[in-house]
Amino acid sequence: MREVMITTVDNPVNPFDDFEQxxxxxxxxxxxxCAFLARQVPQAxxxxxxxxxxxxxxxxxxxxxxxxxxxxxxxxxVPEPDYDAIIKAExxxxxxxxxxxxxxxxxxxx
Numbered sequence: 105m106r107e108v109m110i111t112t113v114d115n116p117v118n119p120f121d122d123f124e125q126x127x128x129x130x131x132x133x134x135x136x137x138c139a140f141l142a143r144q145v146p147q148a149x150x151x152x153x154x155x156x157x158x159x160x161x162x163x164x165x166x167x168x169x170x171x172x173x174x175x176x177x178x179x180x181x182v183p184e185p186d187y188d189a190i191i192k193a194e195x196x197x198x199x200x201x202x203x204x205x206x207x208x209x210x211x212x213x214x
Contacts, residue, residue, distance in 0.1 A: 108157075109178045110137060110164045120180055137175075 109119045111126065112135055119126040130137050145160045167175045 105182045105184050107180055107182050108161045108164055110141065110167060110175055111178055112137065112174055113176055118178065120178060 107120070111119055112130065112133065114133065115126060115129050117126040117129055127138065141160065141163065144163045146156055164175075164177050168177050
């Protein structure tokens with residue numbers, strides 16, 4: 105899986121590494137890149153996240169092509185989560201923390 109982000113050529117901070125500092129510099133310089141990008145990319149709550157990520161990358165590619173003196177694209181590879189291991193860990197946690205024989209003591213609430 106890969107992630108893409110956009111930055112300005114004059115921002116020395118990598119948003120993957122330190123987003124808060126990157127954002128502060130971006131806002132101080134008056135770019136407001138996040139808000140500009142958010143207006144052009146559909147929100148993930150109404151569409152699949154993978155679709156929104158593709159649209160986001162297309163928007164970033166367009167900006168970089170139109171304004172290479174201002175913007176650049178950053179890409180990083182992110183390993184896919186090991187879903188089997190996550191499920192096993194969740195099952196082991198829930199099995200060890202929940203005891204069906206436990207009774208709830210309501211005496212303190214009355």
